[in-house]
Amino acid sequence: MANLEQALQRTSLMDVLWDIQKKRRYISHDDKTKIAKEFNISRMELEGVISFYHFFHRKNAGKYTIYLNCSTISKLHHYQAVKEAFEEEIGIKIGNVTPDKLFGFFKTSCIGLSDQESSALINFYPFTNLTPAKAKTIISKLRDGHPLESLCDIPKDNIQYRPEEDDKTVFFKTYKPGKALKKLKDYRPDDVIELVKNSKLSGRGGAFFPTGIKWQFCKDNIADQKYIICNADEGEPGTFKDRVLMNNHPGLLLEGMAMAGYAVGATEGTIYLRAEYFYLKEKLEETINDFNKNGLLGKNILGIEGFDFKVNVHMGAGAYICGEETALIASMEGKRGEPTTKEFFPVEKGFLGKPTVVNNVETLCAVPRILEMGLEKYLKIGTNATPGTKLLSVSGDCKKPGVYEIEWGMKLKDFLDLIEAKDPHYILFNGFAGEFLSSVDFDREISGENLLAEHIQFSFNDPIEYSRKMSGVGLRSGGSFMVFNSTRDLLSILKNITKFFVAESCGICVPCRTGNFLLNKKINKIMLCHADKSDLDEIKEWSTIIKQSSRCGLGKTSTNCLLTAMLKFPGEFQKCLLAESDFNQAFKLEKAVEDYDNIIHEIESSYE
Amino acid sequence: MNKLVNITIDGRKYQVHEGKNLVDAAKENGIYIPTLCHFHEVNPPLGTCRICTVVVNNKTTTSCTTKVYEGMEVEINTPELQDTRKAIIEMLFAEGNHFCPSCEKSGNCDMQNLAYDMGITVSRFPHVYSNKVVDFNSDRMIMESNRCILCKRCVEEVKTKEGMDVFSFVNRGVKTRVHIDYDEEAKLTDAEALHAMNLCPVGAILVKGMIYEQPFGDRKYDIVGKDKEAPKREGTKKRSDENKFIVATTSLAGCFGCHMSLLDIDTEILDVLEIVEFNKSPLTDIKKFSKRCDIGLIEGGCANSENIEVLKEFRKKCDILIGFGECAIMGGIPAMRNFVPLKECLEEAYIHGLTGEIGANVIPNHEDIPKLLNNVYPCNEIVKIDYYIPGCPPNASHIWKVVKNILLNEEYSITHEEFKYD
């Protein structure tokens, strides 16, 4: 690695790129030359960084850059009509920029507003509940020079449910800044870690690694500097609970980070905020300032000698993979967001090579609450393996989309009643990296009880065997919960999912990069009724290969939905299968000679 | 030296130095784990190619990123893992555009050698044929993205004296490519440039004017494989009447080189004729099938509508279809046109090309002329192909050996030495 000074400087690269992108609407050739020189890197290396993030443009992206969310939930809420309305009103197809460079119109995957779709970001101002009429109005007002601030929506929190008693609520109850932090006076760092361990808090980003143990590891690694990173990348489609949590209780998050810092001996914290949440940046920074002013952050916090902690916000730039902790760290260091090989975990060598704790927003917010409530009270909530509550982001075919704070242990069917899902047929649980649930799962509880090893969970071939073995197994989710009724087309949903992974794979390993691409083609083949049974067998075989051999969590989980959907809804795949044959029935001669026919036709008509 | 620890590999116990990389630890004990991205002391290991996937304590992971410790249980050569590794190589072939017969690296190529080792005759994945750029812009180097497997070796290893990167990953996902920074590249010495070329496990980085010294056939892996045993595959049961076996052959979009090769066994053809009778074939000039055949030998891929018709007819009339030669297997040299719009191909061939007649301005067309397809297709993407014989062209006695073995239901396999894509 280059020397530390250079590495430190490099951490500001993303900020520099953002400044230019926002000001100029793209990063020009000259900019690149200048930046490369300033950061002392080769131009092509810089090109590599810029091209990794989809919100950085190398051509003018328009004075108003519109990103329309194309994720599967938006498809249930007029996506197509809204898209067409935008296209018509600004006069270009999606993926283009108007000749006068006024508007650029692009697709983007889930922007964390699934409870108020269709939604879009215009210069990162949020617009929700879009209809074709609303889309047209927005454009004409922008043309008339109305400022975006006056037009955009303020995303609703939609907190639909929390346990009735305050005693059973962890997150969504009154918050008093500093209340929990003050309690630290009576705790040594080791006591905090002990408390977190005993609370059985585990990572709410979806991997459920025990938080106390993570902190312990970090504490045990001696270093002159350590870091706390809050993972606010919230990229899993259908998840938006971190958005609501940060909007409601930004202070709670800061307290959680400060506690983590206190526990492991870190004095610096960073919130890695996804670019889609630019509109939350100001609020977070204001809260940080308030905290600094009131002695809740800074030096000798609340008079506790040596308790120093400062926090800053780092913006992502459009890459789902940057939610993966090692990719996130690479991104903060101003590099391409490629995950590492886990030779070292962040707690050993993380940000700038120093021991680093990466935790999800919800995980960090839970800690001050546990401290505040006391361990005993906290352990009374939820189940044995997973005490406390869980935030779920609900979207899709139900009456009450929004955020739910439920006690761990609720039965799936009760939860479906709670969200008022009339005809819950396909449930996409835990996001695109999660799994499909069906009515066979309704009696299972949402918790971390009786879990099976993952390679067993995704190895069932027989639905009966599955329901027998899985009936007592808890369901764990990082937060995404999407419901679809029986009129929805499963294959279209799966197509959206595989497309997402093709777009978001970092590209470093072949199983994920090309495997997902090939699976996407296979799904097209089934949808066109060109597939036979051998195609289904191949999907299973290829999915398993991708799962086994991919380099990081993205590839390892990208085929879960497909595998579980095939197990639970075989009928949807067999709807229009062709009889097996020695001939590839997807090959159509007429189509294959179409180009030729056109060329000849063109030539012949030129004779006349 | 650090202490010895006990590990189990495929059920057998070994003692190795603690903390050693699993690839090396296995190698010391005579167990070979294939790798592509792994090279000498790169730290941390790249772990990009995934070929060294193994199971450690019931979890799949890569050996190059695993350090051995006491009590570790490793599975390396289970059939499932061997198949996974094979699949990864096949996927690399399907995503890239590997035309070994026209590749400078052939015979010195790590990936090609691994494919021979694993007995890959054809990729189970459909060829993507994505259009990739060959970058000739640098004064000294060529970046042949069609062959790049994104192992990241060059990105990590090749730097200028000032520590600047020469090669970088650009874009992401399926669009990821390695690009050369021309300015930085110019600062490398000739020796460093050559080192970059040799570092590349495939033929993606080339230095202009620097060809490999040894001729094809005498290269690194041409010699190395001689004593390796090839994987075996079970033959299918085949009826064996008194009568001779009936064989048909055809050349689709190929160069007839494979048919030439067929005849290269000289007088041994007489032995072949003891058991075989030819039906429809350019060798006999029989134009129409007059009987059902036991075996159909297909040369060439499908470039036009007639190829499709013939291939389908062969599938109907023959019990077993064998694709022989690279063109039948993956499209071969004719498939290089898959990256050029059809119109451009036709114009180049009939109007603008240097070999055209002066003043020519017509693209011939007539209802009797078969129509060109949008792409050249490997045969297995049109019909089911039962066996493949790789090579460009495959060696004569090798072809006949395979045919005989299939017909007589003898155990057969292609040895490493006979494996050739070029």
Ligand SMILES: Cc1cc2nc3c(=O)[nH]c(=O)nc-3n(C[C@H](O)[C@H](O)[C@H](O)COP(=O)(O)O)c2cc1C
């Ligand atoms: C592809 C991928 C995407 C991820 N995205 C997120 C994310 O958006 N937010 C998050 O908190 N964790 C995400 N994670 C999990 C993180 O790698 C990491 O486990 C987590 O931030 C640790 O915090 P926790 O233990 O508090 O959950 C992702 C993991 C993978 C493999």
Ligand code: SF4
């Ligand atoms: S699994 Fe996908 S995202 Fe992860 S390293 Fe491989 S290519 Fe990148």
Ligand code: SF4
């Ligand atoms: S020799 Fe190697 S690099 Fe060249 S085409 Fe064949 S596999 Fe690809």
